[in-house]
Amino acid sequence: xxxxxxxxxxxxxxxxxxxxxxxxxxxxxxxxxxxxxxxxxxxxxxxxxxxxxxxxxxxxxxxxxxxxxxxxxxxxxxxxxxxxxxxxxxxxxxxxxxxxxxxxxxxxxxxxxxxxxxxxxxxxxxxxxxxxxxxxxxxxxxxxxxxxxxxxxxxxxxxxxxxxxxxxxxxxxxxxxxxxxxxxxxxxxxxxxxxxxxxxxxxxxxxxxxxxxxxxxxxxxxxxxxxxxxxxxxxxxxxxxxxxxxxxxxxxxxxxxxxxxxxxxxxxxxxxxxxxxxxxxxxxxxxxxxxxxxxxxxxxxxxxxxxxxxxxxxxxxxxxxxxxxxxxxxxxxxxxxxxxxxxxxxxxxxxx
Amino acid sequence: xxxxxxxxxxxxxxxxxxxxxxxxxxxxxxxxxxxxxxxxxxxxxxxxxxxxxxxxxxxxxxxxxxxxxxxxxxxxxxxxxxxxxxxxxxxxxxxxxxxxxxxxxxxxxxxxxxxxxxxxxxxxxxxxxxxxxxxxxxxxxxxxxxxxxxxxxxxxxxxxxxxxxxxxxxxxxxxxxxxxxxxxxxxxxxxx
Numbered sequence: 001x002x003x004x005x006x007x008x009x010x011x012x013x014x015x016x017x018x019x020x021x022x023x024x025x026x027x028x029x030x031x032x033x034x035x036x037x038x039x040x041x042x043x044x045x046x047x048x049x050x051x052x053x054x055x056x057x058x059x060x061x062x063x064x065x066x067x068x069x070x071x072x073x074x075x076x077x078x079x080x081x082x083x084x085x086x087x088x089x090x091x092x093x094x095x096x097x098x099x100x101x102x103x104x105x106x107x108x109x110x111x112x113x114x115x116x117x118x119x120x121x122x123x124x125x126x127x128x129x130x131x132x133x134x135x136x137x138x139x140x141x142x143x144x145x146x147x148x149x150x151x152x153x154x155x156x157x158x159x160x161x162x163x164x165x166x167x168x169x170x171x172x173x174x175x176x177x178x179x180x181x182x183x184x185x186x187x188x189x190x191x192x193x194x195x196x197x198x199x200x201x202x203x204x205x206x207x208x209x210x211x212x213x214x215x216x217x218x219x220x221x222x223x224x225x226x227x228x229x230x231x232x233x234x235x236x237x238x239x240x241x242x243x244x245x246x247x248x249x250x251x252x253x254x255x256x257x258x259x260x261x262x263x264x265x266x267x268x269x270x271x272x273x274x275x276x277x278x279x280x281x282x283x284x285x286x287x288x289x290x291x292x293x294x295x296x297x298x299x300x301x302x303x304x305x306x307x308x309x310x311x312x313x314x315x316x317x318x319x320x321x322x323x324x325x326x327x328x329x330x331x332x333x334x335x336x337x338x339x340x341x342x343x344x345x346x347x348x349x350x351x352x
Numbered sequence: 353x354x355x356x357x358x359x360x361x362x363x364x365x366x367x368x369x370x371x372x373x374x375x376x377x378x379x380x381x382x383x384x385x386x387x388x389x390x391x392x393x394x395x396x397x398x399x400x401x402x403x404x405x406x407x408x409x410x411x412x413x414x415x416x417x418x419x420x421x422x423x424x425x426x427x428x429x430x431x432x433x434x435x436x437x438x439x440x441x442x443x444x445x446x447x448x449x450x451x452x453x454x455x456x457x458x459x460x461x462x463x464x465x466x467x468x469x470x471x472x473x474x475x476x477x478x479x480x481x482x483x484x485x486x487x488x489x490x491x492x493x494x495x496x497x498x499x500x501x502x503x504x505x506x507x508x509x510x511x512x513x514x515x516x517x518x519x520x521x522x523x524x525x526x527x528x529x530x531x532x533x534x535x536x537x538x539x540x541x542x543x544x
Contacts, residue, residue, distance in 0.1 A: 023383065024379070027382075027383070027386060028379060028382075049465075050465065053463050053465045053466055053469075056466065057466065057469075060495065060499075061469075065494070065495070065498065066495060067473055067491065067492060067495045068473075068491060069487075069490075069491040069494070069495075071487065071491070072484070072487050072488055072491040075484055075487055076484065080415075080419045080424075081415075081416040081417075081419040081420045082419055082420070082422075083420060125422070126420075126421065126422045129422050130422065132469075134472060134473055134476040134477070135469040135470075135472050135473055136472065137468060137472050138427075138429060139465075140422075141422070141423075141425045141427075144421070144422040144423070145423065148421060148423070184382070188389075191390065192393060195393055195394055195397070195427075196427045199397035199398075199426065199427045199428070200427050200428070200429050200431065203397070203400070203426065203427070203428040203431035203432060204430070204431040204432065206431065206432035207431055207432030207433040208433070209433050209434065210431070210432075210433075214517075215430065215433065215434055217517055218433065218434035218435075218514050219430050219434040221514055221515060221517075221520070221526060222434065222436075222437055222512075222514060223437070223512065223526040223527060224437040224439070224457065224459075224471060224512060225437075226526070227464075231520050231526065233517070234517035234518075234520035234521050235521060237517060240517070283464050283467075283468075284468065285464070286465050286468075
């Protein structure tokens with residue numbers, strides 16, 4: 001009996017130990033914050049545009065009455081924990097609140113007092129969304145998701161005014177220090193993007209037209225979305241079928257294949273094609289671009305780090321990571337080892 | 353700016369034992385939050401029907417957290433089917449007897465993002481629960497009344513049906529009048 005139990009116990013113990021090691025490596029291996037800084041700038045620019053677009057109709061959506069009256073929104077959200085500072089704004093305070101919100105988003109984008117302004121930006125994004133919930137769509141969901149993770153991680157540690165001011169105070173510039181917080185935030189964005197695509201794909205499998213191959217026609221023949229005339233596709237049903245099936249397969253498989261370094265460029269190219277198509281054909285450029293910002297969390301960290309170093313006040317010679325690696329792999333490896341803590345095998349594999 | 357380093361075994365040498373204990377505790381706490389957070393963000397799309405009783409029960413735990421952070425989304429983009437559009441046409445009557453007619457969303461609205469905001473207003477109205485429908489329609493009608501200085505507003509929901517590829521091949525157009533179905537929503541008085 002003991003002979004039977006012992007291997008099972010050993011296996012379980014080994015499984016727990018190795019899982020704990022992999023978990024730590026995946027989430028807590030310190031990472032350079034440059035990519036996080038780049039994502040902060042891109043997300044911040046989108047937040048600025050998204051919220052600037054409210055200006056012509058601000059009172060119509062966020063004033064005391066508006067398209068979505070407070071009574072209606074409270075009724076919709078009656079069982080929800082949906083908080084918004086707009087409910088505290090007195091009559092006449094709509095514009096001052098809006099201007100303050102835009103100022104916070106601008107500071108966050110520039111990376112000034114980022115620890116504070118990132119959290120405040122999250123409050124701004126959520127408050128706008130919860131005040132006018134029926135005017136929101138996928139763009140706002142991704143905006144909030146990215147802002148949350150940028151507030152969790154040290155998104156102001158690179159490519160920011162905070163960094164510039166710190167260098168000025170110290171009298172010299174130095175590369176940002178790798179931190180577990182930066183890795184945690186990047187991993188959260190990676191994983192959340194995988195969940196989004198997985199469920200976007202799985203939910204399509206509930207619909208008949210995604211199986212018959214007609215779904216893409218239905219999306220592109222919707223006149224209210226359409227910005228490019230795609231009715232010529234009516235004469236090419238096989239192409240519509242192919243686009244429909246490719247879309248589902250790509251979305252469902254993204255969460256598995258994007259982690260493989262060799263397949264990652266292919267999956268990210270697929271993201272660019274898919275979202276460019278959404279932008280060109282359906283006119284949803286904001287949604288398309290913010291999804292690509294999320295996908296950018298899979299970019300090679302070393303390349304972004306080198307780019308950030310090149311942009312720093314004291315510029316070392318800029319050497320693209322891929323070129324460096326191909327020309328002198330040993331030297332590149334030594335440089336990598338000198339600037340970042342050694343990553344366990346799993347984390348290295350996943351990070352590419 | 354300082355941020356917690358969750359790794360107590362950093363290259364800078366062993367920290368004091370108190371610091372190491374704190375970092376290990378922090379890492380454990382963050383790991384516990386991560387497990388909860390990951391479960392929650394998977395649960396959000398999984399809770400969109402059809403879903404199981406287990407998922408419903410789990411929503412009771414994670415729902416408030418997801419709602420507060422605006423993470424309670426299904427990510428069902430164009431799923432399960434790309435559907436027909438819902439529009440709202442209106443007739444607003446001013447006190448001087450003039451009448452204004454319009455339709456939402458107006459394709460002329462710029463920027464395009466703002467057009468999509470209006471489109472979402474009409475699209476989401478389609479899924480309005482029955483008990484909220486009157487409040488919902490009244491909210492839109494009163495805003496239209498304020499915009500145009502009207503005392504009375506009539507709303508009609510329009511469903512723009514999607515043409516089949518075959519219909520287009522036979523000479524049909526996306527904007528064919530017969531592709532619109534009208535559903536009167538009622539007349540509303542605007543006292544503002």
